[in-house]
């Protein structure tokens with residue numbers, strides 16, 4: 133335990149930050165080089181446009197920008213951050229990881245740092261690890277950044293995947309709380325389905341979209357309900373449902389199965405595409421920025437992706 137810390141009863145998210153690259157790629161832009169159409173992409177995925185990083189916008193720089201905003205939102209001095217966790221599956225190199233450089237960049241001079249890769253589910257696992265670290269007193273504040281530059285890993289001639297993915301970063305600050313603010317994590321994995329989303333030897337993302345679609349719309353409603361049960365929150369008490377932004381049809385199917393009748397359903401995918409682990413913090417930050425959720429509201433996050441891996445938890449909006 134860090135000297136001088138008292139162990140808090142609970143943890144919560146106390147700040148949100150988002151970083152969206154400036155360059156926009158519309159569906160019509162994609163039609164210049166791919167045999168596809170704006171109507172097909174909107175109807176099958178919900179996506180209208182997405183953001184792509186410029187050359188100088190890296191996983192680390194985007195994570196740092198989002199984290200700095202989250203710290204400002206939380207009103208926490210970076211010197212008090214005890215850990216920085218970087219969730220990403222698109223770092224250009226394995227060694228070194230990026231978290232220590234994010235910590236350096238944001239001025240978290242006393243922070244431990246580590247990378248976490250659970251693909252699109254990474255934010256869920258990183259948030260749970262941060263929450264546990266705060267609750268047991270390993271750190272007073274933890275910055276969780278989820279940052280992806282998927283555009284580096286896309287085969288731009290493959291219309292089945294090039295239309296989906298994009299770049300961006302979202303971050304949260306987790307800190308101590310007198311009341312529960314981050315519910316237990318309901319998580320699971322299925323390695324027998326690991327080939328459904330993978331990198332080819334050429335370094336391109338390849339997915340069996342229809343198989344992932346079937347799995348997501350069959351299995352995840354139950355996981356979502358279990359995450360609510362674990363937090364002691366009924367689905368109709370949720371103010372928001374913030375799942376990984378993989379496909380708007382997947383999102384609405386799970387929302388229907390869950391019965392979150394009062395919840396606003398996050399649809400950041402329309403403007404942002406699929407930003408993998410970054411999609412949940414980006415979607416949550418947007419809902420709050422647009423006034424669709426407010427401090428104290430409860431939101432179900434539900435992350436899922438390659439592995440297969442999944443992780444759901446109910447959080448209180450800061």
Ligand code: UT7
Nearest residue numbers: 168169172176252291292295339341342344345378379437
């Ligand atoms: O974050 C986790 C990773 N994300 C995922 O794994 C995504 C999950 N899956 C999906 O979102 C959907 O499966 C996709 C959006 C990828 C595909 O939608 P779908 O409704 O499952 O379409 P499909 O792959 O079954 O293709 C239907 C038809 C096919 O033509 P035929 O065989 O019916 O003649 C495809 O060749 O649509 C064709 N198609 C396209 N047409 C126009 C596939 N991609 C495109 C395209 N534009 N971009």
